Amino acid sequence: MRSYHILMIYLFSYAKLDCKRQLHLLLRSVNGASGTSAKNLLLGASLWREEGAYLHLEIGPRSYSTSTMTERFDCYYCRDNLHGKKYVMKDEKHVCTKCFDKLCANTCAECRRPIGADAKELNHKNRHWHEDCFRCAKCYKPLANEPFSARDDGKIMCGTCGSREDGNRCQACYKVVMPGTQNVEYKNKVWHEECFTCFECKQPIRSQSFLNKGDDIFCGPCHEKKFAKKCFHCKQPITSGGISYQDQPWHSECFVCRTCRKGLAGTRFTSHEEHVYCVDCYKTSVAKQCNGCKNPITGFGHGTNVVNYEGHSWHEYCFNCKKCSLSLANKRFVINGEDIYCPDCAKKL
Structure with missing residues (x-):
């Protein structure tokens, strides 16, 4: 306990001296102690603080001393003094550029190399790129200051290539139909205007009428000729x-x-x-004349059936016995001149 009190008094006595000198004197005192007591002295000193004059000592691999008079500013990882040097704030910690490049830098999604502290970095949806690596996957155009689209497969494309890749494709040539260009839509399918041609004559149909046969399109004249x-x-x-x-x-x-x-x-x-x-x-x-009523036998109106016999014709309803008017259709009859009779009346002639 005597050594401890002596150390505290010693520290307080030198509290207003230069910080480096205080630390040097402190370490000399500690070096004079032995074993566990020296360790305890250091731990005690690390927690000691006095109003007006400060001395704070941290023990361990990250130990550094600070003072209101000459404040230290170290890298979180390597503990190098950062005064007058470039550094990066990472998760509210000061990191030198060397440690940042080695331990903290994001990996470029394109080249798979670290994006150093001195490099310009672009990010989109938790992915990161060097500025020079952020290019269209199709035409390799730099996109740092250009509009772009991100596809589901992760590819980055410029506006032009993205439209070509995602746009509707022509049913004839299978190339993309660019927005704003002349095209033809039919049954939820699309064609370039110049690709929408007659299956027979191969001429563009454009604004004229057309007909289809299955999946094939025909202009009016060709459809008439063929079908x-x-x-x-x-x-x-x-x-x-x-x-x-x-x-x-x-x-x-x-x-x-x-x-x-x-x-x-x-x-x-x-x-x-x-x-x-x-x-x-x-x-x-054209019509034959009925031998009974002398009117044309047309087949229209009342009674369409006709009776023909030896070059003469009758309406069915006119083919009756001359004497008793009995209908003789489908019955035996007797011809006398141009008149017809039933068998009974014919006997009485």
Whole structure:
């Protein structure tokens, strides 16, 4: 205990002396002590502080002394004095540039080398680059002062390459369709305007109408030539307004009465020997005359069945016995001149 009191008095006596001299004197006193007592003295001294004059001693590999008179400023790792030297603040600790480069520097995401204290560093989403390493992965353009995009695979790209990589691709040439360029969209697919061509003639369709057959696109003329049905009458393609009769396609303007040329689409008509006629022309020009009522047999209206016998024709409802008016359709009858009779009436003639 005597040595301890002597040391404390000794320290206080030299408290106003130069800091380095105090430390030197202190270490000399400690060196004079032995064993455990010397260690205890140092520990006691490290906790000692007096108002007005300060002396603070830290023991261990990071020990340094500070004073309000001449304050020390050391690297957190190597303990080198940093007065007049470059240093870096890392987690609120002062670090010399050498230790920073070796122990604290971030690793460049491109070249995998440390980004030193003297290098310019760029970071994005917890990744770091040297300024010279921050380039487009496609065209290698420096991007330190340029707009860029970060892809899901980690690649950094300039605006132009990013648009090409992420943009819609043309269904014909598979190249990117750049925003703002002329293009054609059809069924959720996109083409360059010059790539949207007819499958048959290979000419760009541009603003004209087109038709598709499966996945192939055709201009109007080529589609008509290749796929349109041919009119039964004129043998030309039917593009619109066609009608069907007896499983044959017709232009509506071709489906007309043979005699008067009246259009028959949507009206009553009949046919004779592969020609079609309106009702009026059929009655006057084609239909047979009933041998009973002397009117044309058209097949329209009441009673469409016809009875033919030896070059004569009757409406079914006109084929009756001349005397008793009994219907003779599907029955035995007797011809007398141009008249017909049932067997019973024929016996009475």
